């Protein structure tokens with residue numbers, strides 16, 4: 001009886017040791033990913049041109065289902081004529097839609113932008129709020145946009161999960177989630193808070209340049225030795241055979 005109990009205790013302690021070793025290895029792998037990303041994308045920042053929180057908010061709303069490059073073509077003219085919510089509400093939905101037409105979904109975006117401007121004027125003295133609760137109450141502003149604004153316009157620690165961050169972080173194994181909210185939560189748990197905002201940019205840059213949606217360039221990726229997707233054999237085995 002005593003012998004069986006001892007054996008049981010030994011097994012349980014061995015399992016604990018294995019578990020703790022795995023956890024340490026996993027943390028080392030994550031640290032290595034972050035170190036390499038930081039080293040390669042030191043100057044990564046938002047690619048949406050802006051000079052203040054209002055411009056970034058509007059540019060981020062326009063960037064939904066559109067490229068940053070296209071948004072950057074439209075916003076200089078828009079902000080030159082309508083630099084703040086007060087000026088922008090002088091436009092009708094139709095007039096704004098004509099200006100932002102090339103960003104796609106122009107009717108919805110125009111309606112949301114004008115309604116957002118009205119709320120900013122009525123409730124926030126024409127200023128953009130700096131917190132998740134207030135930002136996500138604005139039309140056209142979800143968690144992702146709110147995180148982008150909080151992080152890039154107000155310097156707050158936040159991880160915005162867009163399509164690139166979602167794809168790359170789940171491929172790498174920085175997160176194992178099926179939706180953006182859980183991806184965001186897991187990234188916040190796995191990445192030191194001081195790196196949240198930068199990590200968002202690193203992952204976007206890597207997603208745009210290397211870890212593309214349809215054809216990730218795994219063979220030439222500097223993260224392939226620590227990438228779960230690659231090492232699970234779902235991609236070319238070329239590098240592994242080197």
Ligand code: SF4
Pocket residue numbers: 168171172210211212216217218219221222223224227228229230235
């Ligand atoms: S190895 Fe492939 S899947 Fe992994 S991060 Fe690099 S490009 Fe993406």
